[in-house]
Amino acid sequence: MPRPIQATIDAQALRHNLAQIKSTAPDALVWAVVKANAYGHGIERVFEGLRAADGLAMLDLSEAELVRRLGWRGPILLLEGAFETRDLELCSRLNLWHVVHCEAQIDMLAVHKTHQAQRVFLKMNSGMNRLGFAPAAFRAAWTRLNALPQVDEISLMTHFSDADGDKGIAQAMSLFSKYTQDLSGERSLSNSAAVLRHGKELNVRADWIRPGIALYGSSPDDPLHSAQDWSLKPVMSLNAEVIGVQHLQTGDTVGYGSAFTADRPLRIGVVACGYADGYPRSAPTGTPVCVDGIRTRTLGRVSMDMITVDLTELPDAGIGSEATLWGRPQKSSGVGVSIDEVARSAGTVGYELMCALSARVPTQTLSPL
Ligand SMILES: *Cc1c(COP(=O)(O)O)cnc(C)c1O
Numbered sequence: 001m002p003r004p005i006q007a008t009i010d011a012q013a014l015r016h017n018l019a020q021i022k023s024t025a026p027d028a029l030v031w032a033v034v035k036a037n038a039y040g041h042g043i044e045r046v047f048e049g050l051r052a053a054d055g056l057a058m059l060d061l062s063e064a065e066l067v068r069r070l071g072w073r074g075p076i077l078l079l080e081g082a083f084e085t086r087d088l089e090l091c092s093r094l095n096l097w098h099v100v101h102c103e104a105q106i107d108m109l110a111v112h113k114t115h116q117a118q119r120v121f122l123k124m125n126s127g128m129n130r131l132g133f134a135p136a137a138f139r140a141a142w143t144r145l146n147a148l149p150q151v152d153e154i155s156l157m158t159h160f161s162d163a164d165g166d167k168g169i170a171q172a173m174s175l176f177s178k179y180t181q182d183l184s185g186e187r188s189l190s191n192s193a194a195v196l197r198h199g200k201e202l203n204v205r206a207d208w209i210r211p212g213i214a215l216y217g218s219s220p221d222d223p224l225h226s227a228q229d230w231s232l233k234p235v236m237s238l239n240a241e242v243i244g245v246q247h248l249q250t251g252d253t254v255g256y257g258s259a260f261t262a263d264r265p266l267r268i269g270v271v272a273c274g275y276a277d278g279y280p281r282s283a284p285t286g287t288p289v290c291v292d293g294i295r296t297r298t299l300g301r302v303s304m305d306m307i308t309v310d311l312t313e314l315p316d317a318g319i320g321s322e323a324t325l326w327g328r329p330q331k332s333s334g335v336g337v338s339i340d341e342v343a344r345s346a347g348t349v350g351y352e353l354m355c356a357l358s359a360r361v362p363t364q365t366l367s368p369l
Pocket of ligand 1: 214
């Protein structure tokens with residue numbers, strides 16, 4: 001028998017989330033962001049569930065090749081653009097659209113030999129200070145691109161630093177608007193947080209939106225809003241089984257470093273999931289977990305292959321019981337545990353947990369109906 005741990009990818013939930021986002025921005029085209037192997041879900045597993053997207057966006061050229069191989073004929077956008085001149089050959093061959101965020105990428109285009117002009121997304125740095133042209137340099141970059149025979153249509157984009165937080169997007173929006181107002185071309189501005197929190201402003205969801213995390217059913221602004229608040233359903237579930245049971249006396253400790261001490265007699269279960277599976281080692285005692293669909297808590301330190309959970313109030317649970325680390329139980333009823341709650345407890349975000357699901361975890365796909 002394989003080690004009793006399994007991840008489940010629910011393509012139906014993915015479809016639901018995509019439809020949900022589309023209903024929030026009904027007039028926008030949707031880039032479904034599938035970078036980082038679809039946020040850890042596996043591009044091949046999410047592909048069918050994202051058929052209704054208008055385009056697929058990622059960073060890795062190998063992922064672009066994969067979705068073309070899978071039969072995607074629609075637009076593909078490389079969010080970091082070309083890394084070297086040779087990448088533009090692949091863009092020509094596979095008809096990839098790509099971001100241009102710096103002069104070096106314009107230089108690459110200028111020496112690229114092609115018969116087919118390429119569609120580019122010119123990126124403005126609106127305050128994130130990672131990639132993009134400074135607002136004041138944007139027009140010159142646009143003019144330079146526009147003069148190149150290698151370049152077809154130029155779209156305009158930016159990426160908000162604070163769509164999920166208090167600062168919001170007003171400042172970035174006004175910079176972007178000011179420096180692009182008389183430039184032609186489609187616009188692409190909004191990630192999940194911008195669409196969900198600020199999507200009522202028409203210019204925010206203009207032309208192309210770029211949701212990632214919301215597609216996968218995690219809230220972009222937890223704890224302000226839960227995934228449920230946004231009507232999103234979890235796509236990834238991680239379940240394992242209880243493989244051992246221990247009875248603790250008051251004063252007994254659990255796991256490495258004796259990080260947890262029983263303050264009363266406790267019955268505990270050992271679950272076949274650890275940080276080598278992608279469960280965060282930083283999750284402290286008290287992190288929510290479900291056993292047989294009932295909520296309880298973790299105890300002590302997460303180790304490489306195991307975690308320990310409190311079964312004191314779950315007298316029917318024992319060896320073979322299903323433990324839901326995040327997402328939905330597969331064998332029992334019950335709502336499960338949101339990945340965002342686990343992430344919050346561990347001091348991180350849902351993004352990081354889903355991306356870190358380990359390759360050793362067997363994964364099944366629940367197909368769309
Ligand atoms: C990752 C990414 C997105 C998606 O962001 P979410 O917060 O996951 O919705 C959108 N745009 C760019 C440029 C990105 O890199």
